[in-house]
Amino acid sequence: MLLELSPDQLLTTTRAVRRRLDFDRPVPRAIVEECLNLALQAPNGSNQQTWQWVLVDDPEVRTAVAQLYAASMAQHLEELQSAASTIPKIDYSDEGNARLTASVNYLLENMHRVPVLVIPTFAGRPDGARPFLQASMWGSILPAVWSFMLALRSRGLGSAWTTIHLHKEREMAELLGVPFERRTQAGLFPVAYTLGTDFKPARRRPVQEVVHWNCWSRK
Numbered sequence: 001m002l003l004e005l006s007p008d009q010l011l012t013t014t015r016a017v018r019r020r021l022d023f024d025r026p027v028p029r030a031i032v033e034e035c036l037n038l039a040l041q042a043p044n045g046s047n048q049q050t051w052q053w054v055l056v057d058d059p060e061v062r063t064a065v066a067q068l069y070a071a072s073m074a075q076h077l078e079e080l081q082s083a084a085s086t087i088p089k090i091d092y093s094d095e096g097n098a099r100l101t102a103s104v105n106y107l108l109e110n111m112h113r114v115p116v117l118v119i120p121t122f123a124g125r126p127d128g129a130r131p132f133l134q135a136s137m138w139g140s141i142l143p144a145v146w147s148f149m150l151a152l153r154s155r156g157l158g159s160a161w162t163t164i165h166l167h168k169e170r171e172m173a174e175l176l177g178v179p180f181e182r183r184t185q186a187g188l189f190p191v192a193y194t195l196g197t198d199f200k201p202a203r204r205r206p207v208q209e210v211v212h213w214n215c216w217s218r219k
Ligand SMILES: Cc1cc2nc3c(=O)[nH]c(=O)nc-3n(C[C@H](O)[C@H](O)[C@H](O)COP(=O)(O)O)c2cc1C
Pocket: 014, 015, 016, 017, 018, 100, 103, 104, 107, 160, 161, 162, 163, 164, 165, 202
């Protein structure tokens, strides 16, 4: 069933859903495929459509995926502690960041309970590639992923963009039988019905703070 949302409402209320994922309501495969079918209309480089999507609904595989996600998070936090880390530091004294961390941890602890876990992949490896190639590779999957999230939202489901498991991308590839040397995983997307469907626009930086008309030095 489609929610009654205008295009603007859809764009402004498709949130990262973690605490409001319904772990107990089964998600039919057909609805995931319906959303993917819409997502596959997304732009992609030279229309090569190298995307392949791994959909996990087997409880045992979900548990194994969740364990790798948790191990990756542990590695992530360890790396953050290191002075040499290039991962941007987060200010945990900020109330919003603290709330976000609690929400991230909730998903972490419950990942195995999420009915469907989606891992989009694309052909090739961007490691060390020049920006043109990197942009072409990532740009040929990320629009489809966002379309997928919008399609979920329009049907009363939700997801959260996650990349943490990519610290252990090779191990995930082994677990799921993805050919790591030839294929890159774009993230891990938990899919569930949402508890309620009322989501609000988030607070973002005002547009005036982030635009530069004609020249970087001008607003
Ligand atoms: C590139 C990227 C990586 C992200 N990685 C994670 C992640 O590993 N785990 C997680 O729980 N959320 C992750 N998020 C979700 C963000 O925390 C979320 O999009 C952001 O806080 C804004 O949330 P909102 O749209 O609900 O306001 C990621 C989002 C993006 C775009």
